[in-house]
Amino acid sequence: MEDLISQTSKIIDELLAAERRSAPQPRIAPEAFEDPQVLRPGRQGRSEAEVFEMLRQIVAQTPRSSDPRFFNQLFAGRVPIAAAGEVLASYMNVSMYTYKAAGPNVLLEWELVKRMLELAGIPDGDGTFLPGGSLANLVGMLLGRNQAAPGMRDEGAPPQRLITYVTVEGHYSINKNAGILGMGRSNVRAIAADPSGRLCPEDLRSAIETDLQAGHLPAVVVATSGTTVRGAFDPLEQMADICHEFGIWLHVDAAVGGSMLLHPVERTQMRGIERADSITWDAHKMMGVPLTCSALLVRDPEILTRSFSEAADYLFQADTDFLNPGKRSIQCGRRNDALKLWAAWQHLGDEGWAKRLDRQLHLARYLAKQVEAHPALELCEAPPLTMVNFVAPGKSSPRICEILHTRGDAIVGFGDCAGVESIRMVTMNPEVTEAQLDRLIEEIVAVASKLPDAAPSIQVQRERASSAASSS
Numbered sequence: 001m002e003d004l005i006s007q008t009s010k011i012i013d014e015l016l017a018a019e020r021r022s023a024p025q026p027r028i029a030p031e032a033f034e035d036p037q038v039l040r041p042g043r044q045g046r047s048e049a050e051v052f053e054m055l056r057q058i059v060a061q062t063p064r065s066s067d068p069r070f071f072n073q074l075f076a077g078r079v080p081i082a083a084a085g086e087v088l089a090s091y092m093n094v095s096m097y098t099y100k101a102a103g104p105n106v107l108l109e110w111e112l113v114k115r116m117l118e119l120a121g122i123p124d125g126d127g128t129f130l131p132g133g134s135l136a137n138l139v140g141m142l143l144g145r146n147q148a149a150p151g152m153r154d155e156g157a158p159p160q161r162l163i164t165y166v167t168v169e170g171h172y173s174i175n176k177n178a179g180i181l182g183m184g185r186s187n188v189r190a191i192a193a194d195p196s197g198r199l200c201p202e203d204l205r206s207a208i209e210t211d212l213q214a215g216h217l218p219a220v221v222v223a224t225s226g227t228t229v230r231g232a233f234d235p236l237e238q239m240a241d242i243c244h245e246f247g248i249w250l251h252v253d254a255a256v257g258g259s260m261l262l263h264p265v266e267r268t269q270m271r272g273i274e275r276a277d278s279i280t281w282d283a284h285k286m287m288g289v290p291l292t293c294s295a296l297l298v299r300d301p302e303i304l305t306r307s308f309s310e311a312a313d314y315l316f317q318a319d320t321d322f323l324n325p326g327k328r329s330i331q332c333g334r335r336n337d338a339l340k341l342w343a344a345w346q347h348l349g350d351e352g353w354a355k356r357l358d359r360q361l362h363l364a365r366y367l368a369k370q371v372e373a374h375p376a377l378e379l380c381e382a383p384p385l386t387m388v389n390f391v392a393p394g395k396s397s398p399r400i401c402e403i404l405h406t407r408g409d410a411i412v413g414f415g416d417c418a419g420v421e422s423i424r425m426v427t428m429n430p431e432v433t434e435a436q437l438d439r440l441i442e443e444i445v446a447v448a449s450k451l452p453d454a455a456p457s458i459q460v461q462r463e464r465a466s467s468a469a470s471s472s
Helices: 002-021 048-061 080-092 104-120 133-148 173-180 201-213 236-246 257-262 266-270 303-308 338-373 397-407 434-449 458-471
Strands: 126-130 162-167 188-191 217-224 249-253 278-282 294-298 387-391 411-417 420-426
Touching: 002 048, 080 338, 104 126, 104 257, 104 278, 104 294, 104 338, 126 133, 126 303, 133 162, 133 173, 133 217, 133 249, 133 278, 133 294, 133 303, 162 173, 162 201, 173 188, 188 201, 201 217, 201 236, 217 236, 236 249, 257 266, 257 278, 257 338, 338 387, 338 434, 397 411, 397 420, 397 434, 420 458
Parallel strands: 162 188, 162 217, 217 249, 249 278
Antiparallel strands: 126 294, 278 294, 387 420, 411 420
């Protein structure tokens, strides 16, 4: 066992050294792994030495999400002590359904839930950890569905259509979850956003009234705090007013923005979140905790038990229901995602999180300022969070990102920013330096300068998008 740990540590050290070098890492085409001998398990086993060598190769050829050249996803960088907690959780290998099985890990998970509830302004609520924000959104929507149709858990779907409302900027999991939950993807209403990417409350009210007149059953309103492409924050107070008026469940997808509750100033962008019925919060995004680490918080302290508790004498054999979180979870077996976040929070405290968030926001604003000042680039909008959208006028944003990835200069994504196909850089890694951002800007400009003009201006793209939205 000691040798296994030593060999694992060596591979981790090699990964960390590669991140520090931050050398170009050219994209490896999937075809390079087509040889069955490379990936496919065989009938006969291999020695540990052989497997470790294969592991070393896999790690070396995997995109490095904590490398300063990685700007593609809404996670990047890491809190080292959280990664240590992840390793220890794997070795302990307990399931978080009972205190009997998981011991103090159940208690520390509850302390995390309590602190997150306090920050969200619903201290008397409940919560659970789930493997990812999409599944946290699913559970939040399920709770709203069951409130709208109380007999659905036992009797199945009612005759009316169950309607979900979310901004056009919302996460794709909302549509996916509506299909999974039997609410129907065609019953998701995409509500218009204002020029800054925030849901329009007037359009939400109009859509609800139209559905009520048609005899449908409005079930869930999903607000987004930190949209995926633009980082926009929906107007929670106005949405909460509407939900209260019509008796509709308000779920807040704060997978990205939830961490801003730890920022003493920027938390005001989420004013009204204390009125939400359920909230998704991903610690594996802005908080730098290893994937996955998602929490669902709920206002009603009994609703998770009412929605998920089932008799299982072979499992729940000791202690109270409070000490058996499996009674309040959609899962049975549930890995220990709490330990890594607990370790990081113990190390950083609220003040450390605030400093981390400050750095991430500073990098986004610095990058936006540099883009705005560069004659070969054009900023789409000031970033409200850590997503910076811009273009090289006349050039294809997807093509620029593809070339950067293929050459190994950087992994950068692109997106639709108010109808504009933009380069979208995400400053989630606080270890990135201003000099590294400057270098990448020049690399983008150099790539763009060699491409033919293939994209209309920002103004033309926005006019086309506005025209298409009006005609639909």
